[in-house]
Amino acid sequence: MKNILPVYNPPLLGFLRWPYTLSITMGYNETLPWFYTNFIQVKVNKNFHEKKSEFNFNFYRGERNEFTNNPFISTTSIDVDFLNGLNHDILSFLKYSIDSGYYVVMLVDEFFIPGKYSYFKENYPHHIFIYGYDFEKKVLFLTGFSHGVYGHNVINFYDFINSYKSIINMYNNNLTPKDNIYLMKFNSNHSYNFSEEVFKDEILSYYYSKSHTDSLNYINVDNEYGLKTYKHLIYYYSLLSEEVEINDFGKIRSLHILWEHKNMMVKRLEYLSENGHLNNVELTIMNYNKMAKKAMILRNLILKSNVHVDKSVYIKVINGLRDLELIESEALEKALELFRKN
Template sequence: MNAVQLPVLSPPLKGFLRWAYTLSITSAHEETIPWYYSNFIQLSCKKTFLEDGRQFYIDFFRGKPNELNFNNPFLLTCSVNYTILEHLALDTWPQFFADQIRSGYYCVVFLDEAKLPPAAAYQQEPFPHHLFLYGFDWDKRVFDASMFDHTGVYRNLQIPFTEFQDAVHSMRNLLKEGFTADHHTYFYKYEPHSPYPFDRIVALDQLHDYLNGETHLNRINYNPDEEQAFGIDVYDYLQMYYDAVESNDPRLGERNDVRHLHVLWEHKKMMSERIGYLVDEGMIPYDEQLVNGYQDITTRAMKLRDQYIRHEIRKDNEIFTKVRLRLEQFRKEEPVLLQRLISFLED
């Protein structure tokens, strides 16, 4: 087989590659849908971004380790570091990864994106990152890959073997120089799981955690990170972040203003879709207040993200008033809707 493409779908969550990569695999299989809607309820964010000057983030939270590290029940996962791959000659890397794909393994390769022309970091400072490979064409000497391109859009594209090798070679040098730690290369094979019906207990636990601003996930192995806020408390730190942006606070580290609002929108969209799924499956009754309430929050969250994108193109400082208003509204309205959802799930 000179060309192989493993099945992928456009992932439902694209805010961070850990979700985009793994969900692009599992979303291609209908049996994973109940698991998907049982999860992705909790949010977390960084609390101490002004004190330590490190980048603020907001993201879905499914405990530790993160989704690249053996955290998806439908993916058989292997990981290797550059120490193990060190004796693999650079000109044999395309063959090695093509062989893994031919064997049914999706590959998530740790490399330097600054050497990949589609990347935002191309020909700039080194940018250690993971690249998702799901196919190859040996005759054209290209990999089928997914990544965030120079516009910040997640898409499928082709990476020539030569560019792939340049990015790997650069990553080898960066590791030797101590520029970054080795974040490993991963191999995923889709394996049908034993039946996974929608799990009310899992969903309810996450809903209660969200409302209480806490987490109980994986506490048998990990204490909650004191630098993280959870659930409803995320709104306070999100507002703190945009206050710092508005005032040009010098303590603010690397910024990614739109991504935070994009993740917030993805969360509301996911909650609204989950409610629709539960109604369609007959697990909760149709409730106009709940359904319309979350659809309305989702619409306003998407509009806010889009307004911020326009603000970054043509400055409009009124955006910060809009951000403050929307975050206050969501913080007030969401608990009422979630309590309603909890009551239906507990009924």
């Protein structure tokens, strides 16, 4: 018995909430107008230092669960206690879910998953994305990072069951917060037509560092948006350069996401131009190409010296971020003038 659901190469990898959902939808052309209208805004938790929390620079699409924010996906979640109360073995549950067309995202202990950094080193609760099974070979098919590279992987039933039992034990002993199991299926009934008005509104929100998303249900006190995130990126790397004791987990990921954002802006503008939604954006595309290259250089600087990053590397990153802020601010100002004329 074997069943493997289709998955596609996701364009964003910085946080797994994006590749897990986008790997389901990116193979369908009808989702592209939605995709290229979204993932424009970014945010940062501006009070990270005072709260002694991890620095978090990321795309922003509202304060909603990461697995329920794609309209082309129908998501169902199941409480772990409820599932355990049914006394069904987890492999039968996964088989039934996949046979019903559902991709499965669940929290497991990566201590038991080969290829993960924490494999047989430390208990590490983390979400995995399951898209298929083979009962003859006794393996599950996953997408995610393995040995630092995002791609397709397999895990044998034995290792998976151990990772699942371990996380249940951690739940029961209050060692990690409980999390639901998420079942996601492609929603072929949804449609999305490109709106020039919505697109321009998102660009304006980024330029003016504002976000109206979820304003009725969420009062922002911790986040900064859009162009103002540069200030906090610079502050973060300044603290690292001064060897202030802070969580440095985001030092590579933040620059990777910065590159993803600029690279996505290039692809977005090219797509919208090729499909007749925008005109005369060649200069803006050229500017964002320039920004994407600069952001990649900054990311690679940190990558190359990841083990022992000296102060001079951080200074180069800080100066590069200042350059990018100026280039992007000027490029968007010119682009907005063009939008107003159109």
